[in-house]
Amino acid sequence: MASITLRDLTKRFESVVAVNRLSIEIQEGELITLLGPSGCGKTTTLRMIGGFETPNAGEIFFGERPVTWLQPELRNIGIVFQNYALFPHMTVWDNIAFGLEMRRETPAKIRQRVAAILDKVQLSGMERRYSHQLSGGQQQRVALARALVVNPAVLLLDEPLANLDAKLREEMRFYIRHLQREFGITTIYVTHDQAEAMVLADRIVLMKDGRLQQLGSAEDLYRRPHNAWVAEFIGLSNFIPGTVVGRNDGQLSVRTAAGVFACTGEATTGEVVICVRPESLHFGPQHPNRITGVVQERVFLGNLLDYRVEGPDGLRLRVQADPSRQFDPGTSVEVSFAPADAWVVRPSEA
Amino acid sequence: MAGVDAAVSAQAPAVPARRFPWVVLLIVPILIFLLIFFVIPYVNMVYMSFLVKPAEGAYIKQFTLGNYARALGDPFYWKILRNTFWYSLVTTVITLVLGYPLAYHIARVSRRWRGLLLILLISPLLVSVIVRSFGWMIILGRVGLINQFVKSRGGPELHLMYNAFGIIVGLVHVYLPFMALSIAGSLQNISPDLERAARSLGASPWRAFWRITWPLSLPGVFAGTLLVFVLAVSSYVIPILLGANNVLVMPMIIVQMLLDAFNWPLGSALAMVLFGLTAALLWFYIKLMNRALRWSVR
Numbered sequence: 314m315a316s317i318t319l320r321d322l323t324k325r326f327e328s329v330v331a332v333n334r335l336s337i338e339i340q341e342g343e344l345i346t347l348l349g350p351s352g353c354g355k356t357t358t359l360r361m362i363g364g365f366e367t368p369n370a371g372e373i374f375f376g377e378r379p380v381t382w383l384q385p386e387l388r389n390i391g392i393v394f395q396n397y398a399l400f401p402h403m404t405v406w407d408n409i410a411f412g413l414e415m416r417r418e419t420p421a422k423i424r425q426r427v428a429a430i431l432d433k434v435q436l437s438g439m440e441r442r443y444s445h446q447l448s449g450g451q452q453q454r455v456a457l458a459r460a461l462v463v464n465p466a467v468l469l470l471d472e473p474l475a476n477l478d479a480k481l482r483e484e485m486r487f488y489i490r491h492l493q494r495e496f497g498i499t500t501i502y503v504t505h506d507q508a509e510a511m512v513l514a515d516r517i518v519l520m521k522d523g524r525l526q527q528l529g530s531a532e533d534l535y536r537r538p539h540n541a542w543v544a545e546f547i548g549l550s551n552f553i554p555g556t557v558v559g560r561n562d563g564q565l566s567v568r569t570a571a572g573v574f575a576c577t578g579e580a581t582t583g584e585v586v587i588c589v590r591p592e593s594l595h596f597g598p599q600h601p602n603r604i605t606g607v608v609q610e611r612v613f614l615g616n617l618l619d620y621r622v623e624g625p626d627g628l629r630l631r632v633q634a635d636p637s638r639q640f641d642p643g644t645s646v647e648v649s650f651a652p653a654d655a656w657v658v659r660p661s662e663a
Numbered sequence: 664m665a666g667v668d669a670a671v672s673a674q675a676p677a678v679p680a681r682r683f684p685w686v687v688l689l690i691v692p693i694l695i696f697l698l699i700f701f702v703i704p705y706v707n708m709v710y711m712s713f714l715v716k717p718a719e720g721a722y723i724k725q726f727t728l729g730n731y732a733r734a735l736g737d738p739f740y741w742k743i744l745r746n747t748f749w750y751s752l753v754t755t756v757i758t759l760v761l762g763y764p765l766a767y768h769i770a771r772v773s774r775r776w777r778g779l780l781l782i783l784l785i786s787p788l789l790v791s792v793i794v795r796s797f798g799w800m801i802i803l804g805r806v807g808l809i810n811q812f813v814k815s816r817g818g819p820e821l822h823l824m825y826n827a828f829g830i831i832v833g834l835v836h837v838y839l840p841f842m843a844l845s846i847a848g849s850l851q852n853i854s855p856d857l858e859r860a861a862r863s864l865g866a867s868p869w870r871a872f873w874r875i876t877w878p879l880s881l882p883g884v885f886a887g888t889l890l891v892f893v894l895a896v897s898s899y900v901i902p903i904l905l906g907a908n909n910v911l912v913m914p915m916i917i918v919q920m921l922l923d924a925f926n927w928p929l930g931s932a933l934a935m936v937l938f939g940l941t942a943a944l945l946w947f948y949i950k951l952m953n954r955a956l957r958w959s960v961r
Contacts, residue, residue: 363863385863390863391864398856401959411874460864463864
């Protein structure tokens with residue numbers, strides 16, 4: 314068990330900067346996800362932490378111990394790959410025993426530890442099978458058992474659920490969370506699936522183009538995004554461009570083509586974008602910020618109705634409302650939103 | 664296979680009558696070709712090996728086991744057989760030792776480099792074996808490049824050619840690509856994540872290789888060693904050119920018997936003995952490899 318510190322970590326591949334001055338501190342026993350679109354540098358970061366890539370600059374610490382230049386076998390890590398990377402020429406038992414053998418444990422201890430972890434991942438009775446005789450979910454659990462049996466200081470998971478079908482994926486999310494809590498092991502989980510990140514993570518590291526965009530809880534990222542890109546990547550959002558024209562009492566006044574709105578947020582001057590989540594827009598005038606518009610489209614999503622509303626100056630809004638009241642396309646409506654739900658950020662560059 | 668059979672039989676009732684599988688006809692041309700140019704000559708050779716060689720003429724149609732008695736009873740032939748298998752074995756081992764690192768490198772470089780390296784690896788095959796053997800003569804000969812260099816430094820004349828050494832150099836050169844390609848094919852199918860997983864579990868690079876990569880590459884190693892051994896056993900041009908007649912191997916003896924001594928029955932019997940012994944060796948080898956590859960049986 315150890316905390317993990319990344320300090321100004323940088324990795325270049327020829328002319329591409331895969332990871333750009335990334336600094337993160339991960340608490341002992343914490344599960345964080347590295348989230349981002351493909352090519353954002355999350356896998357490269359994981360590989361540097363695992364010792365499979367050497368950073369061009371920066372440092373990595375496990376606890377107080379610098380590991381930046383340490384070979385992977387000396388780092389005491391457990392890793393689960395997207396394709397599980399089970400050794401195909403070894404049985405389930407031999408796969409799991411491999412790490413203990415490398416640590417030169419006694420046969421008696423190996424037997425006891427492997428049996429115990431097989432029981433824990435509910436694979437007792439499967440020990441003589443080869444990986445091609447297992448289902449995807451079983452392979453996944455063997456990979457987890459193999460990584461955990463050596464009591465690693467750090468558990469690294471590289472999109473471990475990407476190859477499972479949707480239903481199993483959902484189950485395994487909770488299962489991994491449960492195992493991680495039980496072992497209390499510091500875990501870094503790479504994924505491009507924001508739902509997965511939100512279910513699993515204590516905190517999410519959101520990356521784009523090798524740079525940290527935001528580090529925080531799922532709620533932080535959803536409610537208080539640092540920039541328009543974060544707001545767009547996490548969940549759905551309406552973006553209303555405008556200019557800050559005043560501030561008082563922690564509230565900002567932003568002038569837009571649809572009027573002046575009272576908002577909250579971090580960006581306090583100049584050109585900004587107001588982010589309003591579709592479920593924060595309500596039909597009717599109950600909130601101080603109001604926009605009138607015409608319903609263009611309505612889609613039934615079961616638990617809610619998804620509307621496209623066109624406001625003044627071509628402003629297109631997405632509104633998600635409960636299905637108790639329905640508005641037909643062509644209806645004029647008034648939508649309103651609370652200042653607390655209007656989050657102001659800087660516009661994305663370029 | 665069981666799954667495929669099940670799928671086929673599940674579909675079967677939908678087909679009203681058994682239709683003739685016309686696709687099978689596509690292999691008829693190659694079957695005819697092999698029948699005319701391989702099976703019939705081979706059968707003819709087996710037949711020939713049981714005929715009597717008269718003092719005058721090629722053969723008379725009379726059954727005898729005498730050719731086999733001579734082929735198997737003469738210590739001279741046994742010595743040559745031993746030579747042939749020994750040189751082939753040495754060639755196989757050297758191509759394996761040289762070819763494995765080469766294959767490993769080819770399998771691990773980026774795709775762009777891999778193409779280039781494969782072309783470089785295959786390019787010697789574009790030159791005929793005879794031309795390449797003459798090339799080796801220029802390098803290995805009494806007044807060849809190596810000897811000129813050694814002698815200019817006051818060294819003794821080295822005997823690099825017209826002996827077993829020359830033959831093995833030539834064989835290794837010609838068959839190295841076959842070995843490297845077989846192994847590279849196998850190595851390319853091994854995910855680099857497997858070695859990474861082994862490293863993460865505490866294996867040094869060396870142990871990760873021996874415990875993971877090497878056993879998983881054995882199918883390629885077996886294919887490559889089989890191929891090189893069989894090709895080396897049957898090689899004729901290289902031993903002739905680089906061994907002259909100082910070193911005799913079985914294919915040379917067989918050709919001499921057929922063409923120079925005009926003894927078709929005995930030549931055929933010797934060819935059959937070479938074939939039979941090679942086949943027996945390979946059978947044991949394949950047994951062995953199946954045991955080593957038990958895990959891959961699906």
